[in-house]
Amino acid sequence: MKKEDRLELRNPIKDLLRMDRIPHIWCPGCGIGTVVTSFAEALRKSEVDLDKVAILSGIGCTGRVAGYVKLDSIHTTHGRALPVATGLKLANPELKVVVFSGDGDIAGIGGNHFIHAARRNMDLLIICVNNFNYAMTGGQVAATTPRDANASTAPFGNFEYPFSLPYLAEASGATYVARWTALHLRRVTKSIQEALGKRGFSFIEVITPCVTLYARRNRLGDGLNLLKYYYEKSEIQHGADTRTLDISYQGKLIVGKFVDKEKPTFLDCMNEHLGKVLGDKYQPYGVKND
Amino acid sequence: MKADPKGVLAGSHYLDGDYALAEGALAAGCRFFAGYPITPSTETAERFSERIPSVGGVFIQMEDELASIAALIGAAWGGKKVMTVTSGPGFSLMMENIGLACMLETPLVIANVQRGGPSTGLPTLTGQQDMMQVKWGSHGDYKIIALSPDSPQECFDLTIEAFNLSETYRVPTFVMTDECVGHMHEKVVIPPAEEIDLVERKWYTGPKDQYLPFKPDKDMIPFMVKVGDGYHFHITGLTHDDKGYPVINAECQDVCVRHLNDKITMNADKIIKTEEEEIDNAEVIVISYGITSRVTTRAVRKAREAGIKVGTIRLITVWPFPEKRIRELAKKVKAFVVPEINYGQMVVEVERCASGQAPAIHVPHCGGWVHNPDDILQAIKEAAK
Numbered sequence: 001m002k003k004e005d006r007l008e009l010r011n012p013i014k015d016l017l018r019m020d021r022i023p024h025i026w027c028p029g030c031g032i033g034t035v036v037t038s039f040a041e042a043l044r045k046s047e048v049d050l051d052k053v054a055i056l057s058g059i060g061c062t063g064r065v066a067g068y069v070k071l072d073s074i075h076t077t078h079g080r081a082l083p084v085a086t087g088l089k090l091a092n093p094e095l096k097v098v099v100f101s102g103d104g105d106i107a108g109i110g111g112n113h114f115i116h117a118a119r120r121n122m123d124l125l126i127i128c129v130n131n132f133n134y135a136m137t138g139g140q141v142a143a144t145t146p147r148d149a150n151a152s153t154a155p156f157g158n159f160e161y162p163f164s165l166p167y168l169a170e171a172s173g174a175t176y177v178a179r180w181t182a183l184h185l186r187r188v189t190k191s192i193q194e195a196l197g198k199r200g201f202s203f204i205e206v207i208t209p210c211v212t213l214y215a216r217r218n219r220l221g222d223g224l225n226l227l228k229y230y231y232e233k234s235e236i237q238h239g240a241d242t243r244t245l246d247i248s249y250q251g252k253l254i255v256g257k258f259v260d261k262e263k264p265t266f267l268d269c270m271n272e273h274l275g276k277v278l279g280d281k282y283q284p285y286g287v288k289n290d
Numbered sequence: 291m292k293a294d295p296k297g298v299l300a301g302s303h304y305l306d307g308d309y310a311l312a313e314g315a316l317a318a319g320c321r322f323f324a325g326y327p328i329t330p331s332t333e334t335a336e337r338f339s340e341r342i343p344s345v346g347g348v349f350i351q352m353e354d355e356l357a358s359i360a361a362l363i364g365a366a367w368g369g370k371k372v373m374t375v376t377s378g379p380g381f382s383l384m385m386e387n388i389g390l391a392c393m394l395e396t397p398l399v400i401a402n403v404q405r406g407g408p409s410t411g412l413p414t415l416t417g418q419q420d421m422m423q424v425k426w427g428s429h430g431d432y433k434i435i436a437l438s439p440d441s442p443q444e445c446f447d448l449t450i451e452a453f454n455l456s457e458t459y460r461v462p463t464f465v466m467t468d469e470c471v472g473h474m475h476e477k478v479v480i481p482p483a484e485e486i487d488l489v490e491r492k493w494y495t496g497p498k499d500q501y502l503p504f505k506p507d508k509d510m511i512p513f514m515v516k517v518g519d520g521y522h523f524h525i526t527g528l529t530h531d532d533k534g535y536p537v538i539n540a541e542c543q544d545v546c547v548r549h550l551n552d553k554i555t556m557n558a559d560k561i562i563k564t565e566e567e568e569i570d571n572a573e574v575i576v577i578s579y580g581i582t583s584r585v586t587t588r589a590v591r592k593a594r595e596a597g598i599k600v601g602t603i604r605l606i607t608v609w610p611f612p613e614k615r616i617r618e619l620a621k622k623v624k625a626f627v628v629p630e631i632n633y634g635q636m637v638v639e640v641e642r643c644a645s646g647q648a649p650a651i652h653v654p655h656c657g658g659w660v661h662n663p664d665d666i667l668q669a670i671k672e673a674a675k
Binding site: 018020021050051052054056066067070071072073074075076077079080082083084085086087088089090091092094095112113116266270274278281282283285 | 322324344347353357358360362365367369389516517519521522523524527528535
């Protein structure tokens, strides 16, 4: 039997990857690849037209995702994937636009873009891989680092309050908010699938191991140890009040789908409002063949 | 390709420069505008937001200028012609993604209605202090195209020109106007759509799996596709090969960076536009642009009355700089006089090109108002000695 025919050696998502760019840059034990697998699986299951799906990333470890996924893909600048995605979606409303990036990119340097895209209910799907630190640059403290955790620029432990991303997303106007860990791969897949089927600002946070930096610096062991932590400390609470989702150092991880509601998107609002005010003078935008 | 009549407000109008920028954009087929309010450029965004609903397109006020230019990049790759407008502080914020736009060879137009700087400076008063920033402001080596209108009519005309250049060379193109021209009301004649020539984006039409987003064509400019057409292409701000894949080494960097620069340098003769007057026997040549060229007119008239042989060059294209022409003239004239509303920017370029063959006398003005023509006259007299 040829090597590529052996089931266990065949890459089940290779059709969705740029195989000419593999091997990827991620460390052994990293969770980003598993989230990519979930994403690919969700795309397959949801049967969306892959020609009409675009993926954008910012900068960082997760920022490299756009470079490995075989869709129209844009690797932007640090924190700016969201406004680039906004422009893309508005230029071509038939697209399903996905932003796949890290916590530093989306909630740190891109925080302002994040809250405003959510406020407008821009029709985007955001997959945010949260590994609690700036990994690409060597494990610096982030807007998501739990208090007391150690980071290379918080060598005596972090004393800042971190963001709770689902709370931030909901407060800013997101219509779909979920949090999972890299252990909950089927749940992540299902969430992505659900979000792909929705219109509006969808936000999925996936807590993932950063073995090389966050875990090593905090002496938390390898990838398996972190998955064990997720297994022991995560608790599924669908519909939980997003104000209760703070993450403490090695503390409880409340996961689940917290928000799932319908609300007109930016373009819905624009078309409805301008149509109402301007009547026949208004040229509805992005409504079939525009 | 002719303009779409939907965006063309044909007729004679009494408009300020800011409004004329918006009308130029609409006439050029711009259907996506993302911006953030900033004095003295805001009227352009206001005008666009009022006009676009009946033309068909999108205006969005973004959360800041970082986002405005980012949205432009996304929308351009979504297939639209796109524009934003700003002034000094906003221009500084845009520098990051101007670099990305250059790296991704993305056609887009940015108008800068300049005000006095540095920092918050003079929000409501004029300046020409971003002329070097437009060229060098983002990190790394790249080249852009910048135009400088001297009237509301030119704000209209040069915005269309900016779109055409931007599409031709796949490069961010700038309309570097200033508060005076931006807020000046004059007659603006908008021709009928069939008289407006537009450059269509250089669309790729070959086999889907063979598209290379950065492979230079014979004219050095790569073809474009838009997101959603099934090419499954990748583009990145990292140093990349023709395929758009990152390649982090000195060899690829050499090819990539040379291309970004050479495609403008090699086409400079086709891009550059200047307006010359009485150059042939001139002893002194005044080089100016934008509002300063209008102030210069009076100084030059007075100098000629005083018997001085003065020629003028008005830079319509500021970048790329008309290097060859200045080099050639430097051999013939006593001196150049360069008035500009800054403490010495384009004069450095004149000096560089003149290369010691003729002095470049700068007439500085730190901003807030235009020159007193007598200051320019004084410099001309000085130069003629």
